[in-house]
Amino acid sequence: MSTSTQTIEELATREYKYGFVTEVETETIPKGLSEDVIRLISEKKNEPEWLLEWRLKAYRMWLTMKEPTWQNVKYDPINYQDIVYYSAPKKKKALNSMDEVDPEVRATFNKLGIPLEEQMLLAGVAVDAVFDSVSVATTFKETLKKQGIIFMSFSEAVREHPDLVKKYLGSVVPHTDNFFAALNSAVFSDGSFVYVPKGVRCPMELSTYFRINAKDTGQFERTLIIAEEGSYVSYLEGCTAPMRDENQLHAAVVELVAHNDATIKYSTIQNWYPGDKDGKGGIYNFVTKRGLCAGRGSKITWTQVETGSAITWKYPGCILQGDNSIGEFYSVATTNNWQQADTGTKMIHLGKNTRSTIVSKGISAGHGQNTYRGMVRVGKNAKNARNYSQCDSLLIGDKCGAHTFPYLEIRNTSARVEHEASTSKIGEDQIFYCRQRGLSTEDAVNLIVSGFCREVFRELPMEFAVEAQKLLSISLEGSVG
């Protein structure tokens, strides 16, 4: 084995930088799941009766469902009775401003390099910070409110805008959709709610930092974004989690609805604890994300940079129902050490002249296994549907794997569907070339990887693109940034 490969592997085994536990008084209910637990969650959150019923219906459905096994990942069976389904930092009173946020919590954010104050001031980003299961701070709400934009925690939305929540909750991802979506529907704790009224262009990037903190707490986020006719919104989701030995389950549901000529951009950076270099610990990230292009000319773009989690199971998709609607999926997924990812997208073409673009970049290092799984379905009424898919895999070292499973279901002969795939290795020659020009191996790998991911990074908002590059270098080879 050559020295440069060895160096890459050394660098690739760096310890997770964000492993620490914040000491905050936490209100937690006992482990396990039952109708009583669901009632308790609902009660703690002061939810209306209809929502409790909705949860219970989902729970009963879940009991009849089987955990999916078709995905190309391996893990020990999850004991769903060994999970804590609700945990919230104890709040003494309602918070009026950021200053009232628990200093410990704020310090945690600071350690992660995302000082809220700075973001508020410099980046103009409104942050609805979710700490474990309850939103602790919501900023810029007032500015947004003037334009009629609603950006709040899901629990707040249930209280303040029950009609909207009732109308759209489960409309894109019904509780019957899959095992994890049903589980989420039964026990979801909190999340974000966004509503952009007709013709309004949201003036800032909306951002939520999720963070799993309390021990053994499964996190079940629920996010709902609605863009009315002719509106525009860009939403950023970024994640880090502290180091734990136990595997933690995360099963979120995200639903997006875009009406006529509305655009939703949803960008994710996922940086959860991937487990140690022997594959111990790490987050199971089993997420259902789907957008409905309900209206004519609507557009939904998913951009994701997945560097964390022990296992990722995630297929953000678009249902292109409105004529001339557009769905896009740009993804970078990295697996290092013993990480496994089975991720991709679903593009369901129902309306006429619908278009979708899929650009997937998989990077595998160490013993990582990276699977792209993507479905393009063209319905029989979807005249002139077009899809372009590009799946590229990059291998670092010789113990990792890349797999591609494209599924095409075309029921209309006017459809045009293109699929391109490539697999490449970071060549010793590429690294040597960079080193001969004076770059260290680490910088060389960074450079090559960032070049590989460029088509995806350029879809990210500027400040996110910078963070994404940093995360990639941390998760792959180290110190840059």
Added chain:
Amino acid sequence: MLNIKNLQVTVEGNQILKGIDLHVNAGEVHAIMGPNGSGKSTLARALAGHPQYEVTAGEATFDGKDLLDLDPDERAREGVFMAFQYPVEIAGVNNAYFLKAAVNAKRKHQGLPELDAMEFMQLIKEKSKLLDIDQSMLSRAVNEGFSGGEKKRNEIFQMALLEPRLAILDETDSGLDIDALKLVAAGVNAMRSPQRAIIVVTHYQRLLDYIVPDYVHVLTGGRIVKSGGKELALELEKKGYGWIESGAQPVGAS
């Protein structure tokens, strides 16, 4: 500047260089010539530190430092540059960005402040005239979609930016038409200086019409079997490598 003694190099278990002795002073241009498979490129890559080229014996010092003890990137930052025979493509990485990273890595090593984007563009403007580098070559990905000639010009352009103390040109003439060859040679000649040494590795005399060497060495069978002035190259051109090989009786093939 560069002192090589009894250098022996193995590639994937095959011994290619069987004891090279070479002494290069600052200000000199040395040409290494030889038939295909004689070990010319192996010598270039071993000096640059390619990980597949294992030095099994001998020594090489550069300005008194043990060159073989340095990593390839350290050698580069110390001022050893190799123009690649086959420049590598790096998809998605902007050529100008790559060059800036390289220049700044070296400046940092020298304790100089890194160039910002404006300063770097100024430097590029200055150096790009020399080799007829146009804007599109800078904004494309490193070597991606470059013609053979563009790749070689880009190599010499990098050399001009990095201002190495020792430049090793590995078959820079291969794949070049006569116009491109002249352009590349003019770029190299412009960089000849009393402080800089250049080693030109080539199969053909042709390049040496334009980059006139001070010394010519003939490498065959992993050894330098003949050294002389620039006229040696002309003699080789006339008589072919067989002339040397028949007289030198190289040690058995590897």
